[in-house]
Every structure is written in C-alpha cells, then in structure tokens.
Amino acid sequence: MHLIPPLTMMSFFxxxxxxxxxxxxxxxxxxxxxxxxxxxxxxxxxEKDDPRVxxxxxxxxxxxxxxxxxxxxxxxxxxxxxxxxxDNAAILxxxxxxxxxxxxxxxxxxxxxxxxxxxxxxxxxxxxxxxINTNYDNNQxxxxxxxxxxxxxxxxxxxxxxxxxxxxxxxxxxxxxSQEVLEQMINHNYARR
Numbered sequence: 001m002h003l004i005p006p007l008t009m010m011s012f013f014x015x016x017x018x019x020x021x022x023x024x025x026x027x028x029x030x031x032x033x034x035x036x037x038x039x040x041x042x043x044x045x046x047e048k049d050d051p052r053v054x055x056x057x058x059x060x061x062x063x064x065x066x067x068x069x070x071x072x073x074x075x076x077x078x079x080x081x082x083x084x085x086x087d088n089a090a091i092l093x094x095x096x097x098x099x100x101x102x103x104x105x106x107x108x109x110x111x112x113x114x115x116x117x118x119x120x121x122x123x124x125x126x127x128x129x130x131x132i133n134t135n136y137d138n139n140q141x142x143x144x145x146x147x148x149x150x151x152x153x154x155x156x157x158x159x160x161x162x163x164x165x166x167x168x169x170x171x172x173x174x175x176x177x178s179q180e181v182l183e184q185m186i187n188h189n190y191a192r193r
Contacts, residue, residue: 005128008101009094
C-alpha cells in the first residue's frame with residue numbers, strides 16, 4: 001500500500017492520533033547525561049470549537065477564529081500504568097498561514113525544551129516531511145517528523161544553545177494496537193483453526 005503523507009497540520013494530527021511506542025536515542029554534546037530510552041506518546045485530536053483552542057490562543061494573544069483545531073500530546077514511561085502526568089503533556093493548536101495549510105504557526109501551552117507557552121513555525125515539504133522551528137528564551141529547537149508507513153514514523157530533533165548545538169535526538173515510533181483491535185485479531189486467528 002502506498003503511503004499518502006499528511007501535508008497539513010490537522011491531517012498530520014489525525015494521522016498521528018493514538019498511542020505510539022517511542023524508542024529514542026539522545027546525544028548530549030556537553031555532558032554524559034543519557035536520556036535515551038522507551039516511552040509511550042499518546043495523541044488526541046480535537047476540533048477548533050474545543051475550549052482548549054480558545055484557552056491556548058488567548059494566552060498567546062491570537063484570535064482563536066484563525067485556528068483549525070489542535071491536539072494533546074502526552075508522554076509517559078513505556079510500562080507506566082498510572083494516569084498521565086500533566087507535566088509531561090502539551091496542547092498544540094494549528095494556525096495555518098493560508099488555505100493550503102502547508103505552513104503556519106503551532107501554538108503550544110508549553111514547549112518541549114522549556115516549559116513555557118511558545119509559538120513555533122512549521123512547514124510541510126512536498127514529500128510530507130514536517131519541520132517545526134521553535135525559538136525559546138535561551139534555546140532554539142528544530143524537529144522533523146515523517147511517516148514511513150501509516151503505523152511507523154520517525155522524529156529527529158536538535159536543540160541549539162547560544163554557544164551551539166547542545167543535543168540531538170532520534171526517535172522511531174510504532175503505533176500501538178488498541179485492546180479492541182488486539183482482541184479482534186486474536187478472535188480472527190482462533191476462527192482460522
């Protein structure tokens with residue numbers, strides 16, 4: 001099956017909805033700290049009339065009528081069964097530049113590098129590679145993400161401090177199968193006996 005890459009932020013959010021198993025490698029240039037490991041990333045899409053859109057836009061002084069919708073992103077340890085910690089979650093709202101939706105602003109209630117409200121710029125390439133650039137108070141971040149298949153995607157990112165690149169991250173992400181789909185697969189296999 002041929003992959004049709006998303007070329008707008010809302011189509012990217014919709015294609016990303018669900019839970020992803022993430023394996024990440026992190027390279028710090030200025031220390032021996034190792035943040036490599038495994039985690040789950042859960043993404044939930046919401047439409048432009050969701051109250052979270054208005055709330056995030058108001059904090060940044062942006063008219064919520066410009067928004068097309070958004071998504072919540074939450075991270076937790078791979079085998080963690082506790083409820084998601086809101087410190088490890090973010091709300092993202094899409095404000096496209098024009099009707100094509102290929103570029104625009106991504107409004108976040110908190111950034112990945114610094115936990116402050118932030119506005120990022122995004123751009124989709126013709127092949128579906130999403131590039132997000134974010135300027136924080138003391139850092140600059142760039143993240144690129146693309147789908148290899150509908151259920152496997154890759155993310156790479158860099159964080160630049162004032163004195164140069166501080167860290168690089170590579171993540172491979174596989175979509176997790178829901179309990180309902182897993183049960184359907186098991187029942188299908190039992191029926192084949």
